[in-house]
């Protein structure tokens with residue numbers, strides 16, 4: 001076979017050429033934390049399929065010092081644009097094994113990707129540097145030259161040469177160390193065969209907890225000095241999940257140890273590097289005694305999510321980035337399942353319904369996307385890290401699991417992971433594995449949801465069939481903009497697993513076409529019919545008048561929390577879509593005054609907040625506030641004061657209602673009470689129930705003056721825990737005063753606010769009910785600075801709340817701005833935000849006046 005000369009210009013710009021595969025990397029790095037640089041050597045063992053002169057791999061922002069192939073010097077060319085390194089041998093490289101050795105130098109960047117700098121200030125005011133990594137998706141090439149695609153799996157052996165007073169952590173456990181001249185050379189165990197995006201190393205002044213022995217696997221938390229007292233929950237849930245997943249997957253943990261590493265600067269939430277999982281501090285370090293249920297649940301969720309990836313993602317990996325959605329959707333599904341097992345009293349599958357609504361919100365737009373789509377460049381997949389991947393994808397898996405049965409689903413997942421261990425897969429491989437074990441048409445069902453944008457609303461009607469009242473189900477796509485011009489193709493149907501409860505019996509049908517083939521017989525033809533029984537289906541329900549009239553208070557009381565949540569959520573969606581008016585919605589919400597489940601109240605409060613944005617200040621708004629008080633205050637009074645031993649969800653509901661009555665209802669008594677609670681919590685955080693502290697912080701901010709502002713800002717700067725700090729920081733966006741809100745925007749641009757948090761503070765400022773437009777103007781006027789300072793994956797999220805700026809003038813203004821300042825890394829997300837802004841504006845234009853008139857008429 002003849003040698004081939006590779007011409008870089010003719011290569012696929014996004015995929016490395018086939019024919020050469022790395023099998024093992026020996027990486028040695030010597031970071032210098034003081035001058036922010038590193039020098040390194042990588043030795044890569046290769047499997048060469050056919051003779052060649054050139055090797056093409058990835059490298060970016062590295063300076064190459066030397067290259068050799070099998071000990072002989074080679075020449076090289078760095079292609080900055082395509083982030084490639086082409087190494088050309090002096091003579092032909094024969095088929096078989098070969099070894100490529102590269103020496104290089106690089107810079108520890110401040111962009112939170114590749115090998116980067118994170119900093120923290122100790123109690124003495126001294127700044128310390130941590131050198132750490134974030135490789136996903138394609139930034140391993142910034143740390144060392146490599147075949148940086150998920151399908152090029154190999155073994156990684158990492159060696160770090162660091163100052164001997166620093167801690168160093170990598171994927172594998174430490175297996176060797178030599179000390180000389182004030183430095184330590186630390187060798188880490190070989191990893192399993194894995195993708196380059198899972199490599200990690202962290203170096204800095206860090207402390208680690210004592211390892212917890214999880215059936216032979218040591219589990220630790222690493223953190224900056226002085227935070228060891230915040231590790232208890234993380235260790236506990238980490239150990240729980242490690243055991244739980246081994247049982248669920250029926251496969252042993254695929255590595256030797258687990259380190260959970262809390263980092264002061266982190267662009268994402270957390271990252272599933274094999275055995276060396278990195279986190280934002282607020283998602284790992286927590287004081288359970290002073291944090292809310294939601295803050296604790298976030299820690300549990302994220303620890304569970306990342307550990308779930310050790311198998312699904314790390315052991316079995318998508319072949320290319322089009323598969324990232326399944327990777328994330330599955331980990332989302334597992335995080336909820338594990339959290340449900342860890343704390344059944346938190347009813348995690350019910351609260352997941354609220355997250356599904358976030359997916360519905362985007363998926364009801366014309367600018368939604370299919371869950372999976374073709375991905376050519378890795379950047380094409382950047383847009384996959386959104387609600388349609390995590391929340392919709394996770395919901396679809398939950399729907400499938402509920403259709404098949406939990407054990408059938410689990411067995412299929414286990415079969416999939418065993419079949420493809422250490423390998424790479426396509427999405428279909430999972431469906432096929434579950435189909436094999438369950439015998440159900442899994443691929444056909446899932447394809448209808450994965451490749452088709454949007455989702456259906458199922459219409460349930462009573463029809464006469466052979467003389468008996470029977471149930472007919474039909475489906476059509478649900479859209480916020482349901483006007484005729486947007487009607488989709490008639491064949492837009494999904495394979496919808498529908499659970500129906502009637503007369504105490506649940507039956508399951510697969511609604512596979514536009515309508516049921518034949519009407520379904522009913523056990524109790526005159527009784528209530530609950531469609532989407534259990535509440536897990538990824539669709540909305542529209543009952544005909546007969547069926548709706550059967551949903552009496554008695555029936556409601558017997559429904560599950562998630563089923564009632566769905567009723568409220570569907571009603572609010574119908575209002576946004578124009579199928580129900582705001583004036584009709586409010587009495588529907590008021591029927592839930594006797595409700596005592598948190599999730600249902602959350603849906604009610606979300607709808608009330610939405611309604612509040614249809615009104616200008618004035619008599620109508622005051623009348624609306626009175627209605628909110630009349631609805632929520634009795635429920636709050638009924639809950640009474642916190643008592644020892646009450647459930648976390650009861651305490652959480654109290655916090656939600658305090659916020660609703662105090663801010664949305666403008667209740668002065670509640671506001672005064674919140675100032676007392678806030679003062680007490682400031683003196684002694686443990687003296688006040690954390691849910692009340694959090695709610696009071698928000699109420700105090702929303703109704704506070706300059707002095708309160710200064711207190712909250714100081715509270716943020718000096719906060720004792722990551723949660724306490726963030727709560728006070730984000731409360732700065734709630735002040736009902738334009739000057740203070742703009743001060744918050746200015747504050748976000750200073751070094752006092754980490755760039756990982758600042759975009760979210762601005763996002764909240766734009767959501768401010770009365771002064772959001774001023775915050776938006778600030779962001780617009782500081783656009784270049786914001787893009788320069790903040791991680792690129794946060795820019796789209798920062799402006800997500802412009803959807804709430806619901807006047808025609810602001811629609812034009814915002815659209816005009818983004819026409820000349822596109823967000824390339826979040827183009828689809830931005831289209832969605834702008835469409836939702838138009839939808840919200842249409843709602844206000846359509847309903848605002850009538851709603852205001854109805855409110856004042858009643859109280860006039």
Ligand SMILES: [Zn+2]
Pocket residue numbers: 272305309327328331
């Ligand atoms: Zn994930």
